[in-house]
Amino acid sequence: MSVILETRNVSKHFGGVKAVNHVDMRIDEGDIFGIIGPNGAGKTTFFNVCSGTIPATEGEVFLGGECVSGMTSPQIARRGMARTFQNIKLFNYMTVLENVKIGFHMHTKTNIFDAVFNTKRFKRDEEFSREEGKKIIERVGLTKFMDVQAGNLAYGVQRRVEIARALALNPRILLLDEPAAGMNPKETRELLEFVKMLNADGYTVAVIEHDMKFVMSLCHKILVLNFGTKICEGDAEHVKNDPLVHEAYFGKGTTL
Amino acid sequence: MYIVQQLINGICQGSIYALMAIGYAMIYGIVGLVTFTYGEIIMMGSFSAFYYFIVFGDNLVISLIFGFFAAGLVGVFVHKICYQRFLNAPRHISLICTIGMSMFLKNLAIIVFGSTMKGLPIFFEGKTLVLFERTTEGFRQQLSLTYLQLMVIITVVVLSLALSLFLNQTRVGMRLRAVSQDRKAAALVGVNVKNTTLLGNSIGCGLGGVAGILLGLYYNSVIPTMGGMAGMKAFSSVVIGGLSNITGAALGGVSIGIIENLGIAFIPNGSGYRDVFAFLFLIIALLIKPEGLFVRKGRI
Amino acid sequence: MRERIKLFFAEHKKMIYIGLGILFAVAPLIVGRTVNKSNYVIDIMVRILFYVIFATSLNTINGYSGQFNIGHAGFMLIGSYTGAILATKLGMGGAWYWAVIPIAGIFTAIVGLLVSLPTLKLKGIYLAIVTLGFSEIVRIVALNWTAVTNGALGVKNIPKLWLFGLKKTSSPMVMYYIAFFFVILCLYCTYKVINSRIGRAWMSIREDATASMSLGVEARKYKAINFMYGAFWAGIGGALMAVYYRFISSDMFVTDEGFNVLAMVIVGGQGTLIGPILGAIIVNAITEVFRFASEYRLVVYGLLIIVMMWIRPQGLAGASNSILAGKGIRKKKKASKTGRGEVLS
Numbered sequence: 024m025s026v027i028l029e030t031r032n033v034s035k036h037f038g039g040v041k042a043v044n045h046v047d048m049r050i051d052e053g054d055i056f057g058i059i060g061p062n063g064a065g066k067t068t069f070f071n072v073c074s075g076t077i078p079a080t081e082g083e084v085f086l087g088g089e090c091v092s093g094m095t096s097p098q099i100a101r102r103g104m105a106r107t108f109q110n111i112k113l114f115n116y117m118t119v120l121e122n123v124k125i126g127f128h129m130h131t132k133t134n135i136f137d138a139v140f141n142t143k144r145f146k147r148d149e150e151f152s153r154e155e156g157k158k159i160i161e162r163v164g165l166t167k168f169m170d171v172q173a174g175n176l177a178y179g180v181q182r183r184v185e186i187a188r189a190l191a192l193n194p195r196i197l198l199l200d201e202p203a204a205g206m207n208p209k210e211t212r213e214l215l216e217f218v219k220m221l222n223a224d225g226y227t228v229a230v231i232e233h234d235m236k237f238v239m240s241l242c243h244k245i246l247v248l249n250f251g252t253k254i255c256e257g258d259a260e261h262v263k264n265d266p267l268v269h270e271a272y273f274g275k276g277t278t279l
Numbered sequence: 280m281y282i283v284q285q286l287i288n289g290i291c292q293g294s295i296y297a298l299m300a301i302g303y304a305m306i307y308g309i310v311g312l313v314t315f316t317y318g319e320i321i322m323m324g325s326f327s328a329f330y331y332f333i334v335f336g337d338n339l340v341i342s343l344i345f346g347f348f349a350a351g352l353v354g355v356f357v358h359k360i361c362y363q364r365f366l367n368a369p370r371h372i373s374l375i376c377t378i379g380m381s382m383f384l385k386n387l388a389i390i391v392f393g394s395t396m397k398g399l400p401i402f403f404e405g406k407t408l409v410l411f412e413r414t415t416e417g418f419r420q421q422l423s424l425t426y427l428q429l430m431v432i433i434t435v436v437v438l439s440l441a442l443s444l445f446l447n448q449t450r451v452g453m454r455l456r457a458v459s460q461d462r463k464a465a466a467l468v469g470v471n472v473k474n475t476t477l478l479g480n481s482i483g484c485g486l487g488g489v490a491g492i493l494l495g496l497y498y499n500s501v502i503p504t505m506g507g508m509a510g511m512k513a514f515s516s517v518v519i520g521g522l523s524n525i526t527g528a529a530l531g532g533v534s535i536g537i538i539e540n541l542g543i544a545f546i547p548n549g550s551g552y553r554d555v556f557a558f559l560f561l562i563i564a565l566l567i568k569p570e571g572l573f574v575r576k577g578r579i
Numbered sequence: 580m581r582e583r584i585k586l587f588f589a590e591h592k593k594m595i596y597i598g599l600g601i602l603f604a605v606a607p608l609i610v611g612r613t614v615n616k617s618n619y620v621i622d623i624m625v626r627i628l629f630y631v632i633f634a635t636s637l638n639t640i641n642g643y644s645g646q647f648n649i650g651h652a653g654f655m656l657i658g659s660y661t662g663a664i665l666a667t668k669l670g671m672g673g674a675w676y677w678a679v680i681p682i683a684g685i686f687t688a689i690v691g692l693l694v695s696l697p698t699l700k701l702k703g704i705y706l707a708i709v710t711l712g713f714s715e716i717v718r719i720v721a722l723n724w725t726a727v728t729n730g731a732l733g734v735k736n737i738p739k740l741w742l743f744g745l746k747k748t749s750s751p752m753v754m755y756y757i758a759f760f761f762v763i764l765c766l767y768c769t770y771k772v773i774n775s776r777i778g779r780a781w782m783s784i785r786e787d788a789t790a791s792m793s794l795g796v797e798a799r800k801y802k803a804i805n806f807m808y809g810a811f812w813a814g815i816g817g818a819l820m821a822v823y824y825r826f827i828s829s830d831m832f833v834t835d836e837g838f839n840v841l842a843m844v845i846v847g848g849q850g851t852l853i854g855p856i857l858g859a860i861i862v863n864a865i866t867e868v869f870r871f872a873s874e875y876r877l878v879v880y881g882l883l884i885i886v887m888m889w890i891r892p893q894g895l896a897g898a899s900n901s902i903l904a905g906k907g908i909r910k911k912k913k914a915s916k917t918g919r920g921e922v923l924s
Contacts, residue, residue, distance in 0.1 A: 046880065051783075061671060068752050074793060076789060076792075076793065095796045095797075096789075096793050097791070097792050097795050097796060098790040100792075100793055100794060100795035100796050105794070108789075108790065108793075112787045112790035112793075113787075113790070114783050114784060114786040114787060114790070114791075116780060116786060117779075117783075117786065121779060121782075124776075124779055125780065125783045125791065125794055125796065126772070126781050126794050126796050127776070128776055128780055128794060128796050129794075130780070131776050131794035133775050133776050134777070135772055135777060135804070135808065137775070138768075138771045138774075138775035139767075139768045139770045139771050139772065139775060139777075141771065145775060148776060149775070152776070156873075175739070188794065191794075192794060192795060196869070242919075259915075313707075339606065349897075360885060363887070364889065365888070366792075368892070369892075370704075371891065372705075372888050373888075374891045375845055375884060375888055375892075376843075376884065376885055376888040378649070378838055378884060378888075379842075379880070379881045379882070379883070379885040379888065380881060380882025380885060381881070381888075382835070382838060382877050382878075382880055382881035382884070383878055383880075383882055384881070385877075385879025385880040386663045386874065386875075386877035386881065387875075387878050389874060390874050390875065390878070394874075411739065460699070507834065507835075511708075511711065511712075511715070514708055514713070516710065518704075518705065518708055519861065522704075548723070549875075551719065551722065551723035552719060552720075552723060554715060554716075554719055555716050555719050558712035558713075558715055558716050559712075559716065561709070561712055562697070562709055562712055562713075563703060565697075565701060565800075566697050568703055569700050569705065573853075579920060
């Protein structure tokens with residue numbers, strides 16, 4: 024198994040606040056990798072650094088063996104990383120299909136002249152993004168919402184649209200930032216199955232979550248952050264029994 | 280020598296810009312919205328003084344106070360139409376609304392006041408304070424400061440100090456600062472956000488009005504179309520100073536004044552390009568430091 | 580009823596566009612037969628067509644990619660002066676002018692790129708002030724650089740356009756069809772581009788730049804392309820204007836002129852193809868209605884913009900559920916009454 028995403032000694036400081044502090048991580052191909060930690064542990068900041076949304080203060084990020092530190096998020100996206108956001112960032116005033124079509128942006132090459140002169144490339148690209156977009160939407164089970172404005176959809180559905188949009192990139196690794204946040208138990212269960220299905224299809228997934236149960240039943244490997252520092256890494260059993268994790272979640276001197 | 284004289288003129292003119300910028304920063308800080316009507320408020324202020332001089336005679340201090348309140352009143356009107364309704368709407372809506380308001384006020388002013396340039400009375404009989412004098416090879420060179428320039432600088436400094444005292448030492452000033460920092464939190468501790476915003480906007484506009492009078496006196500004339508460029512200078516100063524940072528805005532204003540006058544001094548035929556210098560400076564400043572040259576934490 | 584009208588428009592979009600096109604195509608013929616001073620009316624119609632080009636080009640910048648350009652007059656000026664100077668000083672009038680028009684467009688696009696490059700980092704209001712500054716700088720330079728631009732006198736006697744030996748090419752009737760050709764071209768190109776991956780990239784940047792970048796859209800590059808595209812058509816429109824009026828001067832491109840075009844886009848509806856056309860017609864119609872008291876014209880503009888923002892911020896043609904509509908004004912209004920607004924910074 025090869026390593027897809029690796030961080031070496033990554034730190035991110037905001038002024039004096041060390042949001043992420045010297046974190047090492049290796050995500051193997053084909054895994055579902057979980058990142059957990061209490062609120063404010065720096066999980067989302069860590070994701071933002073990995074995906075190039077914000078630059079790291081220190082350390083390197085490797086995607087498929089290539090150093091992507093210092094690259095912009097579009098460059099990293101082109102190298103095969105797709106992500107969703109904690110506070111859903113859909114293009115609210117565009118339809119679901121249009122949202123997904125933008126995901127195909129980097130797989131198409133039309134320029135202004137192609138569009139104006141209606142060239143073969145333009146027609147091919149349009150057909151490609153339309154047909155593939157429909158396929159992806161069908162796969163996530165949203166066909167009936169295809170022409171609905173994304174902003175009008177229910178919360179749980181929006182999460183799915185966001186994932187569908189990320190899938191359009193055909194990424195080597197998919198980062199999900201708190202996908203279950205704000206979902207009811209039924210939706211969470213469905214999401215669990217959905218992520219498992221994606222994984223079975225060959226996608227490597229990294230997921231941030233603070234719902235322990237969700238992570239424990241989903242992930243092959245788990246990394247625990249607290250105050251920006253890695254306190255534990257391993258499979259579900261290992262993490263469950265780690266005293267530091269207990270301390271982080273429940274305070275000192277408690278046992279499960 | 281000529282350069283130093285231009286520097287003095289620049290500082291003087293810059294202090295007018297600084298006052299305009301302070302007013303603008305005040306509005307931006309309190310209301311949280313960018314305005315394009317400010318130039319017209321400056322113009323309204325200067326015209327109020329023009330009519331004051333005609334009706335009540337030449338009393339400088341009272342005319343400044345009159346201009347302050349007149350412009351503040353226009354500010355209330357602008358607030359009701361352009362801001363109040365859009366405080367929480369997407370920002371471009373109120374912005375476009377202020378553009379409409381600016382067109383409306385300017386062209387109304389052209390109709391009501393007439394489109395021609397009007398003279399203001401000359402104060403201090405054009406007297407000059409000679410700071411430095413020397414004669415070399417028969418040429419007499421001197422550095423001078425007109426009484427008018429002195430008055431302008433003093434007015435601006437006094438007003439700035441008064442504003443600073445008001446904001447930092449009075450209860451109302453405290454409320455203003457609270458609203459500028461966090462409207463929600465201010466409301467939670469019992470500040471009447473709506474009225475405070477209105478007040479802050481009016482004070483900002485009033486300062487703009489006073490600056491308008493000074494500008495009118497400085498050039499000895501007022502014209503309804505003077506607002507456009509004045510407003511843009513104020514806006515530029517504020518952007519250079521880092522939006523809503525009052526001290527920064529004042530520094531930005533002074534630096535624009537200096538750059539303009541030095542530009543005219545250094546570049547032959549420069550006076551036609553006067554406004555170009557200000558804008559080039561703005562663009563360069565934004566390139567170097569997009570968040571403003573004189574940024575400090577805190578909004579007011 | 581309202582729903583049915585909406586549905587009708589949605590279903591027959593193509594038909595409506597074609598119908599409108601035919602209406603525009605035959606309008607001068609009808610006017611020429613029926614109206615007394617037909618040249619005067621057709622002249623106004625030519626002006627409307629010019630403004631359709633300007634408004635459409637501004638709309639691609641402001642409406643589709645959500646950048647805030649309020650200095651469009653600067654681009655119009657550059658297009659006009661490029662055309663006028665090439666035609667008068669380099670003798671590229673007449674038949675050559677057909678080459679000058681695209682050259683003016685391309686040159687303006689390059690200027691657009693130069694303006695946008697340093698401003699790509701800037702957002703919203705900073706970009707706005709830079710574009711405004713740019714427009715003023717360009718105007719002042721045109722006013723003062725006498726050697727090239729003739730300074731305050733403006734460029735006079737721009738040669739007529741050659742069209743298959745036709746003599747009256749600067750007559751409103753002929754110019755109408757020339758401008759009409761360019762309007763169709765501009766609208767067609769814009770329609771195609773908007774409905775391609777480029778247009779989608781622009782719109783995604785408008786809606787959420789962070790998300791759009793995470794999907795591999797190089798926001799900066801597309802913003803720059805957007806500026807170039809808008810500037811290109813502004814340049815084309817400017818060059819056409821120069822050859823029609825045969826005289827241009829820098830005071831035709833004051834900042835108010837830019838606001839004027841902005842008003843058209845806003846009144847018509849940003850981010851829609853038909854909006855700028857509607858806006859250009861309405862605003863020019865107002866100009867004509869108030870011709871007897873032309874100084875009131877701009878007062879009415881101002882009022883129109885304010886009223887528009889109060890009742891329909893998305894413009895006449897804008898959808899009520901678009902990002903520009905400022906959804907939730909009413910709800911939020913209540914919030915501010917209780918003093919619980921949010922800071923908009």
